[in-house]
Amino acid sequence: MVKRPFSKWGLALLCLAVLVTGCARQNILEDLGLVLAVGYDLADDGKLVLTVTMPEISREAQEKVQVITSKGDLSKEARENIAMSTDRQIVNGQLRTVVFSEKLARKGVWKTLDTILRDVNITSNVVVAITDGETRELLHTRFPDRPRIGRYLFELLRKEAKSFTVPRTNVHDFARLYYTRGADPYAPYVQLKNGAVRAAGTALFHRDRFVGSLSPEETKMLLLLQGKGQGGDIKHSFDTHNGKKEMVMLTFVRTNPKREIIVRPGKPVLVRYQVQVGGQVVEYTGDLDLTREKNKKIVEKSIEEGLSNRIIDLFEQLQHQYKSDPLGIGEAIRATGGYRPWTEEKWRDLYQNAEIEVKFDLRLVRTGMTK
Amino acid sequence: MMKLLRKLLKKSHRRPSTEAPIKEAPNIPEGQLGTYAENVQQLKNVFKGCNDIKLRELQPGTLTNGTIFMVYVESLSKIDALEHGISFMHSLVQPPKNLRPNETTGSMEARKLPDFKSVVEWVLEGWSVYCLPNGEVYAVNTYLPPQRSIERSETEGIILGPQEAFNESIQTNLSIIRRRIKSTDLKVKAYKVGKYSQNWVAIVYMNHLAQSEYVQTLEERVQAINIDLIMDSGDLAQMIDDNPNSPFPQYHMTERPERIASHLLDGKVAVFVDGTPFVLSGPASFIEFFQTSEDYANRWAAASVIRTLRIVGVLISISLSALYVAVVTYHYQMIPTDMLISLTESRARVPFPPVLETMIMELTIELLREAGARLPAKTGQTIGIVGGIVIGQAAVSAGFASNILIISVALSTVASFITPSYIMSSALRAIRFGLIMLAGFWGLYGLFIGLLMMVLHFLRLTSMGAPYFSPFAPLRISDWKDTLIRAPLPFMKYRPTNTRPKDTDRQPFKKEATKRSIPTSATVDSEKGESE
Numbered sequence: 043m044v045k046r047p048f049s050k051w052g053l054a055l056l057c058l059a060v061l062v063t064g065c066a067r068q069n070i071l072e073d074l075g076l077v078l079a080v081g082y083d084l085a086d087d088g089k090l091v092l093t094v095t096m097p098e099i100s101r102e103a104q105e106k107v108q109v110i111t112s113k114g115d116l117s118k119e120a121r122e123n124i125a126m127s128t129d130r131q132i133v134n135g136q137l138r139t140v141v142f143s144e145k146l147a148r149k150g151v152w153k154t155l156d157t158i159l160r161d162v163n164i165t166s167n168v169v170v171a172i173t174d175g176e177t178r179e180l181l182h183t184r185f186p187d188r189p190r191i192g193r194y195l196f197e198l199l200r201k202e203a204k205s206f207t208v209p210r211t212n213v214h215d216f217a218r219l220y221y222t223r224g225a226d227p228y229a230p231y232v233q234l235k236n237g238a239v240r241a242a243g244t245a246l247f248h249r250d251r252f253v254g255s256l257s258p259e260e261t262k263m264l265l266l267l268q269g270k271g272q273g274g275d276i277k278h279s280f281d282t283h284n285g286k287k288e289m290v291m292l293t294f295v296r297t298n299p300k301r302e303i304i305v306r307p308g309k310p311v312l313v314r315y316q317v318q319v320g321g322q323v324v325e326y327t328g329d330l331d332l333t334r335e336k337n338k339k340i341v342e343k344s345i346e347e348g349l350s351n352r353i354i355d356l357f358e359q360l361q362h363q364y365k366s367d368p369l370g371i372g373e374a375i376r377a378t379g380g381y382r383p384w385t386e387e388k389w390r391d392l393y394q395n396a397e398i399e400v401k402f403d404l405r406l407v408r409t410g411m412t413k
Numbered sequence: 414m415m416k417l418l419r420k421l422l423k424k425s426h427r428r429p430s431t432e433a434p435i436k437e438a439p440n441i442p443e444g445q446l447g448t449y450a451e452n453v454q455q456l457k458n459v460f461k462g463c464n465d466i467k468l469r470e471l472q473p474g475t476l477t478n479g480t481i482f483m484v485y486v487e488s489l490s491k492i493d494a495l496e497h498g499i500s501f502m503h504s505l506v507q508p509p510k511n512l513r514p515n516e517t518t519g520s521m522e523a524r525k526l527p528d529f530k531s532v533v534e535w536v537l538e539g540w541s542v543y544c545l546p547n548g549e550v551y552a553v554n555t556y557l558p559p560q561r562s563i564e565r566s567e568t569e570g571i572i573l574g575p576q577e578a579f580n581e582s583i584q585t586n587l588s589i590i591r592r593r594i595k596s597t598d599l600k601v602k603a604y605k606v607g608k609y610s611q612n613w614v615a616i617v618y619m620n621h622l623a624q625s626e627y628v629q630t631l632e633e634r635v636q637a638i639n640i641d642l643i644m645d646s647g648d649l650a651q652m653i654d655d656n657p658n659s660p661f662p663q664y665h666m667t668e669r670p671e672r673i674a675s676h677l678l679d680g681k682v683a684v685f686v687d688g689t690p691f692v693l694s695g696p697a698s699f700i701e702f703f704q705t706s707e708d709y710a711n712r713w714a715a716a717s718v719i720r721t722l723r724i725v726g727v728l729i730s731i732s733l734s735a736l737y738v739a740v741v742t743y744h745y746q747m748i749p750t751d752m753l754i755s756l757t758e759s760r761a762r763v764p765f766p767p768v769l770e771t772m773i774m775e776l777t778i779e780l781l782r783e784a785g786a787r788l789p790a791k792t793g794q795t796i797g798i799v800g801g802i803v804i805g806q807a808a809v810s811a812g813f814a815s816n817i818l819i820i821s822v823a824l825s826t827v828a829s830f831i832t833p834s835y836i837m838s839s840a841l842r843a844i845r846f847g848l849i850m851l852a853g854f855w856g857l858y859g860l861f862i863g864l865l866m867m868v869l870h871f872l873r874l875t876s877m878g879a880p881y882f883s884p885f886a887p888l889r890i891s892d893w894k895d896t897l898i899r900a901p902l903p904f905m906k907y908r909p910t911n912t913r914p915k916d917t918d919r920q921p922f923k924k925e926a927t928k929r930s931i932p933t934s935a936t937v938d939s940e941k942g943e944s945e
């Protein structure tokens with residue numbers, strides 16, 4: 043066999059390497075404006091206001107971040123306008139946080155999120171957040187000790203998601219819930235208060251329209267029902283036998299929620315939650331001796347009651363006030379198979395009228411450790 | 414392209430020379446031996462101008478009773494051996510009277526030479542040649558050239574295991590192997606290669622293990638070599654390769670005797686070349702270049718970790734710098750944000766595009782390494798300091814290269830040293846530059862095209878006709894016990910299948926019944942018959 047050192051194809055490839063090189067678009071690092079966070083606002087004239095933050099990397103720079111705001115009918119158009127006012131090549135590949143103002147979100151965010159989902163450069167792990175004020179204001183805020191607002195926002199939401207004051211969702215989750223006929227998306231809610239960014243609970247959606255928000259406390263309940271509450275803290279106050287008000291701080295050591303959908307002919311659907319919770323007392327202001335089984339039972343019962351009430355409150359808000367279904371109860375009803383053909387109207391109707399029953403089974407597994 | 418190259422080569426060959434080209438090696442004349450006087454005259458003619466070859470006429474009465482003419486290469490002969498040779502010749506001219514029947518006159522290795530060509534050959538071989546008055550010519554083995562002693566291996570150091578290495582003498586090397594394999598199964602076939610150098614090349618194999626096909630292939634290839642000088646087994650290997658244009662070695666080349674011994678017992682064929690400590694063995698597979706004999710001396714768990722580490726080292730050494738180029742030029746999305754910011758900070762001051770930056774740094778490191786290899790050991794220290802401080806510190810602070818690149822270049826250089834085989838390591842070094850260029854052209858896409866082409870090349874490559882990338886492709890799972898991991902020795906019951914050894918059992922089983930070959934009913938019957 044004759045071995046040819048350079049085959050015809052090899053040569054062709056070599057030529058290509060030299061000739062086609064110009065076609066590849068280079069993104070040389072130091073020439074890039076890396077967008078870490080974007081904010082979308084709605085201008086009074088109905089146009090989209092886009093704010094982007096890019097870290098400034100040169101050591102001589104006074105400001106560590108470059109924030110530019112621009113207007114346009116389309117988000118990409120606004121981006122083009124932004125590109126005109128910076129010397130960097132604006133790229134989306136490091137985008138981590140997308141913030142919508144409440145005003146815009148009430149009109150629907152899907153059209154804007156769609157372009158983010160379709161951009162191959164953007165990871166689907168982008169956090170979508172809603173803020174009560176203007177995102178322009180939020181992103182233009184300077185934190186001298188946190189020079190890169192885009193990064194700061196992302197880290198804040200990620201960290202807070204671990205203590206369940208905001209849900210941990212990304213654009214992928216958002217899209218999945220949006221496309222599910224039987225569940226509504228939800229997202230973290232942030233506030234700019236007294237010059238400080240604060241994680242402020244959950245933003246609820248009806249389809250892609252923002253309808254309202256849950257407080258961090260309510261968010262914990264929401265996430266508890268999703269089985270994600272493990273490690274979260276909760277404060278509970280109750281009246282004791284002698285009429286004094288006592289407070290207890292509880293950490294969930296383990297949570298195990300079970301959901302049961304009971305379809306009853308002629309009557310609204312019954313949704314029964316059975317939540318097993320193992321809790322650890324971290325702070326207690328009362329004077330009951332919690333090491334005694336009897337006293338423990340009293341406290342457990344009281345907390346169970348309190349939690350159940352909170353859940354009932356939560357559902358009251360979700361079902362009737364906001365008409366949003368972040369827990370995907372509609373999806374669970376559909377899965378029982380009794381309501382074919384499944385339509386959105388049917389879902390909304392069934393969900394709104396569904397009867398919710400919550401049963402807590404709380405056990406204080408630890409009542410305090412001494413070192 | 415090759416046509417063009419060949420044309421150029423041919424042209425340069427046709428450069429007019431002032432003298433007519435000599436077709437044959439000049440100083441081996443044909444011809445029969447004649448009388449004593451004729452022989453002496455012819456010998457004097459042949460060795461004219463070779464002052465290191467002694468031509469001595471021994472007068473009768475001094476050392477011998479007849480006139481004897483002796484020829485030997487002074488520097489290759491031992492003086493007392495010469496004495497013995499002379500007295501032996503003397504006994505041929507005038508046999509001692511007190512010799513009993515069948516008694517020989519000494520233990521010298523001597524042979525009677527048939528023609529003049531062989532006379533010249535044996536003289537050059539280092540034997541002393543004697544012309545007797547009756548016209549007969551004898552050669553006596555008085556060969557003892559100055560040679561290096563058996564030393565530690567400098568190029569393939571190991572910590573555990575035997576430390577001795579081959580040296581430049583083929584006799585010593587064969588003796589080391591013979592000492593390790595005391596078996597008549599170890600066969601040695603010797604050939605002379607090189608028109609002028611006349612190197613001894615020995616093909617060594619285990620008769621009951623090595624496929625005769627491989628032995629035959631090697632014999633044919635070695636005999637077909639037509640060149641004036643063999644410098645080393647390295648250039649011999651390139652003349653008997655399957656694919657001489659591949660950057661990868663197709664014969665294992667080592668100066669460690671225990672490696673060769675174990676290769677021979679895997680059913681491989683070894684090629685010893687006189688004048689070099691490096692011994693070839695084949696058929697070789699890619700993974701073999703990452704094995705050391707230390708792996709077997711070490712405990713299997715530790716050895717397995719080190720094996721895996723070597724493969725990771727290869728990947729790092731060939732692709733880390735290319736990865737840097739690809740990521741910095743095209744794929745900023747791939748890097749975590751925090752790292753990206755610090756990377757950009759260090760890149761911001763560099764005026765060159767990433768490919769150029771990387772090529773400059775890689776070139777610098779290669780220069781340092783090459784300088785370090787050529788310099789005497791004492792000056793080598795300086796290179797280390799210059800390399801460490803000037804390249805590492807100054808290049809970054811001068812804005813010549815980013816510090817992450819320095820890390821990547823240094824890491825890939827260190828990783829390339831982890832490959833035990835120097836010849837493989839230098840092949841991988843060369844590959845790296847190609848991959849960096851491809852990464853600069855096309856980013857990760859180019860890098861992976863390069864790596865894929867490399868793998869494709871491996872798949873196509875053969876060593877003496879055996880697949881080079883075995884046991885990965887073709888897939889031979891049973892051989893994986895000695896690749897990325899080194900299985901415990903009790904697991905290694907069979908020899909590797911890549912060499913297709915005639916006998917596969919490495920460790921005989923205790924019970925006959927568990928043996929791989931199941932006896933036929935006929936043999937069972939006959940055995941029974943005998944026992945009864």
